Amino acid sequence: MTEGSGESDRTPSPIGECSPELRSRIDSFEDLVEQNDHFLVVGHTSPDGDAVGSTLALALLLQEQGKTVTVYNRDPIPYNFTFLPGADQWRTDLEGIDPVDVTVLLDCAIPTRIGEDFPEHGWGETVAVVDHHVTWDSDFADLYLRDPKAAATGEVLYRVATRYGAISLDVATNLYCCLMTDTGSFRYSNTSRTAFRVAGELIEIGVEPWEMASEIYENQPRERFELLCKVLNTLSVSAQGRLAFLRVEKDMFQEMDVDEDLTDGFINYARSIRGVEVATQLRDDGSGRWRVSFRSRGKVDVSALAEKFGGGGHYNAAGCVIEAEPDEIEDKLSRALVELLEE
Numbered sequence: 001m002t003e004g005s006g007e008s009d010r011t012p013s014p015i016g017e018c019s020p021e022l023r024s025r026i027d028s029f030e031d032l033v034e035q036n037d038h039f040l041v042v043g044h045t046s047p048d049g050d051a052v053g054s055t056l057a058l059a060l061l062l063q064e065q066g067k068t069v070t071v072y073n074r075d076p077i078p079y080n081f082t083f084l085p086g087a088d089q090w091r092t093d094l095e096g097i098d099p100v101d102v103t104v105l106l107d108c109a110i111p112t113r114i115g116e117d118f119p120e121h122g123w124g125e126t127v128a129v130v131d132h133h134v135t136w137d138s139d140f141a142d143l144y145l146r147d148p149k150a151a152a153t154g155e156v157l158y159r160v161a162t163r164y165g166a167i168s169l170d171v172a173t174n175l176y177c178c179l180m181t182d183t184g185s186f187r188y189s190n191t192s193r194t195a196f197r198v199a200g201e202l203i204e205i206g207v208e209p210w211e212m213a214s215e216i217y218e219n220q221p222r223e224r225f226e227l228l229c230k231v232l233n234t235l236s237v238s239a240q241g242r243l244a245f246l247r248v249e250k251d252m253f254q255e256m257d258v259d260e261d262l263t264d265g266f267i268n269y270a271r272s273i274r275g276v277e278v279a280t281q282l283r284d285d286g287s288g289r290w291r292v293s294f295r296s297r298g299k300v301d302v303s304a305l306a307e308k309f310g311g312g313g314h315y316n317a318a319g320c321v322i323e324a325e326p327d328e329i330e331d332k333l334s335r336a337l338v339e340l341l342e343e
C-alpha cells in the first residue's frame, strides 16, 4: 500500500458485544453476498447521514468483492453528503437497469420507507434488511440483519465489513459518516462505547474527524439560515414548557432558489430549549399531508407515539405522516404527549 495514502492493512477486529443471533445473521448475509451478483442498495427516502453513508459503504464494499451494484434512492443525495466516496453512483431512477438478484434496504425495515412508488422490478429475487430501528415489518424480507442497540446502521455494517479483511478508506469514510451523524456528533443517548470504538477503528484506517465535520456541518448554504429564521419564527412552547412545536411550510421555500433539503436538524434547536421534553416539527409536503418528526429528551418514547400514527423510529427520534390541518395535528399530538408525560 502506498505510504501516506491513509489506508491501513490492519485487519480490524469485531468490536463490542455481538450476540450469537447477530453473528449468525451476519453469516447469512455473507452467504447471500457470495451466492449473488447484482445488488440493489437502497436507503429510506429523505436520506440522512446514516442512510446515505450505509448505502454507499455497502455499495463500495460489494464492488470491492467484485459484485455489480446499483445505488438507488427516491431522493437525491443531500448537498452535505455529495463529497462521500461513491456518491457519484447515486441514482434516483431505475430506468433500464438489469434484473436485480438482491435488494438490500438500509437504515429502514419497512418497505414503504423507501418510497411507495418503488418499482416492482427493483425488488429482485431476494430482499435483505440492514437496520437499527426499533420499528420494523417482520414479514417482507428474506433476511433481517437488525441490531436496535447499534448507534447507526453503519455500526451494523462495520461488523459485516470486518468479515472481508482490511476496510478501505472509502468504506471507512462512509461508515464514519453514519456514526457521526446518527449520534449527533457523539452526543445523543445512542452514543455508546461500541460507537466510539468503531469510530476509533475508522480513524485508525485514515478517516479525518475534522474533515468529516467540516464537510457535513460547516459547509452550509446561506439559504439554510434564512430558512432557519423563518422556521424558528413558528416556534411555540406549551404544556408548562415541556413541548415545543416547529413548522416548515411550503411557501417558506418559494422566495428561495433552492430545492434541496435544507431543514435537516432544525428540530434539534427546539429540543435544546431548557425544559423541553419533546420537540415536534411539522413539515408541509404540499399535498395536505404533513411529515411529522419527533425528538425526545428521554422521558417519552416517541417511536411508540409515531407508531400510533403509522410511523416509527427510535425511542428518542421518530416520525410519521399525518393528513389533517396543522393546528389540528398539533392539538392532537399535544394531548397525546401530555398524557405520555404524565404516565
Ligand SMILES: [Mn+2]
Binding pocket: 050, 051, 107, 132, 151, 152, 153, 182
Ligand atoms: Mn440510522
